[in-house]
Amino acid sequence: MDLVPHSYYLCSAEQSRFMDEKTISEFGIDGFTLMEIAGTRAADFIQSQLPSGSHGVFFCGKGNNAGDALVIARLLSQQGFKITICFLSGTGDLSPDTLENLGLLQKLDEDIELLDWEDFNPSAFDFIVDGMLGTGLNSDVRAPYSDAISWINTQEVPVFALDVPTGLHADSGLILGTAVQADFTLSFGALKTGFYLNQGFDTSGEVILCELSFPNKFKKPTAALIDRSWVEAASPSPKRQKHKYDGGVLYIIAGSEGLTGAGILAAKSVWSAGLGAVVLITPKGLLEIYEKQLVQIIKKPVGDRDDVYFKEEHVEQVLDIIAEKPGKVLIGPGLGRQQETIRFTQSILRNFEGDVLIDADALFALSKMENRKRPEGSNWILTPHPGELKTLFNQEVNDDFDQLNLTKEKAREEKITLLSKGMPSIVGTETGDAYLTGYETRIFSRAGFGDVLAGKVGAYWLKYSSSELACFYGLLDGFQKAQQYFVENSGSLAPIDII
Structure with missing residues (x-):
């Protein structure tokens, strides 16, 4: 701090x-x-x-x-x-x-x-x-x-x-x-x-x-307010990319039948942040949907044409894809909670020795792991809303004060970065510091906004190589685009509006 x-x-x-x-x-x-x-x-x-x-x-x-x-x-x-x-x-x-x-x-x-x-x-x-x-x-x-x-x-x-x-x-x-x-x-x-x-x-x-x-x-x-002025002053200049893979790849592991919208929102959000390479890893049975919606995104299908959700048998194939080029992984949007998918997600988290942003259904799978120790050399960002935070750590979260204290405590204990969503959104760090949004965030509580936020955080993590800055910029970017929307439009805000 x-x-x-x-x-x-x-x-x-x-x-x-x-x-x-x-x-x-x-x-x-x-x-x-x-x-x-x-x-x-x-x-x-x-x-x-x-x-x-x-x-x-x-x-x-x-x-x-x-x-x-x-x-x-x-x-x-x-x-x-x-x-x-x-x-x-x-x-x-x-x-x-x-x-x-x-x-x-x-x-x-x-x-x-x-x-x-x-x-x-x-x-x-x-x-x-x-x-x-x-x-x-x-x-x-x-x-x-x-x-x-x-x-x-x-x-x-x-x-x-x-x-x-x-x-x-x-x-x-x-x-x-x-x-x-x-x-x-x-x-x-x-x-x-x-x-x-x-x-x-x-x-x-x-x-x-x-x-x-x-x-x-x-x-x-106790904490600090997140503000663009000091965040930008504390940020290194992003490296100028010589080619699309020069800055690394963000791999998105997302989607299941009926939940492909989450992966689409996350991928579009990542792309809008200016990354050179975004790779969506998907069960092969969902590929046609993504081909129509995500023309600019690289798609890597796994499994057979009948597969519409991730299974344990896909783990080795997914790990091979992630190993092709250096980068970071976003896992969770729209994965679903089938038992096979939960076991798939847990196996990825146990075996991938790299940086992972764990969101949505992947957080549920993580909460069911008996031993969720990170692999050596791996860094994790977790993005739970209050209900997921409670489930993840099996502790009551009665109000924002509980949320702040639990976020600080668990981020420090487990040596992770925690972006605890809500009003306010709270970022807890490995050192035990905490940062809060000082602006209205209730507009982001509807379905889909979390997928957009996860995409932004993943993109900025690649840009700045800092899990803390990634969370700050993800939150600030969403707020800025929401403000711009309300200046130019009337009516309710949709997730696509802050991409």
Whole structure:
């Protein structure tokens, strides 16, 4: 993760506290100064979104989240904003830095309204600032905070949440009873993992990172966001091919009767990524279908004309084809789950000493293997959706947080690359690092999209010789083409549209 800019790090609540505490105790920047920096950056952003003279109501708890809100209120009041501050738990037990900031606020000559929740009189406000509860929340929100959230979520004005929307678990993205529905979340020091897991994506709104003076040596992330800017900067230049086989061959082992569409989508996806040579290995009984649909793809049939799915007797023939020219293998799209095909797939995985992308039905076959140790010198990319992930490792995956932790754990333990599909999609690496998509991926949940993604990942694996970069580019390419489609078209997205 050394090549990832720190602005894309995703941190837990504990990691955020660690950075804060170490910066104060070891680096020597006190908490009051950090609060001033956080509030200044947030105030600058709010001011960029709203005209001077706007009336904002600031809901404050008693911890440092409230202190951040008071800094923002003070700074905006000096820029012509009208300020109302409502303390949910009164002002009798504020944290030291929050109490000090309340004192500064009260020294101003501005007409700032200070209220307790019991005295709050709902009226017309132009914006709302949520400074109630921060990253330390671990239990369901109780009254009066839940009452304030109910009121906030009925208002039709911009809502700015500080650090994390009140009620959203900073690590898991689960809602703890109820949560503020923010339009903007101003995250201090680091992005929080929970913004991109479970309900976090829909609760946090647009996430804005407000950088603090944390030294880089204290930044220890849980994961990182996948973004084209740093992925491209971290990528070697693709080798210029002298001839079509110079960059290697992607062999696709796919298809069975009734499921040839998966192999067709995967092959077209690989070809669109610009590979010089794509070889589709197919049971001979399906060859005619592929000949009509994949004119530009090399087809290598195995078995007899009556064979419409792979069998154990095809293993030696397939291994001989793969050995003809150097390359990588994609196995799984539309293979089917006949017992003979499962045994065929397991035999290929046990005997091929090369790089294999294992997808779809091949993952099911892999899950049935008693000993699934990789052959010496072989590298594997696995691309399960949450259900396949659960079956593969025989562990519960109740939510996105479970999916993240299991993906990291198993990728590290089994020394593989795991592209765990879903919302978000998660890439786990052999070193135990994890990377998340920070964009909407639910549009890719329908049948066929996984075949397209597998093809893209396989193609980029050949291009960059990095399993991690292959996953990143596969995900980014699909998202970019989806965005382009929606700009140019209306209606639902089909797998063919992102090829």
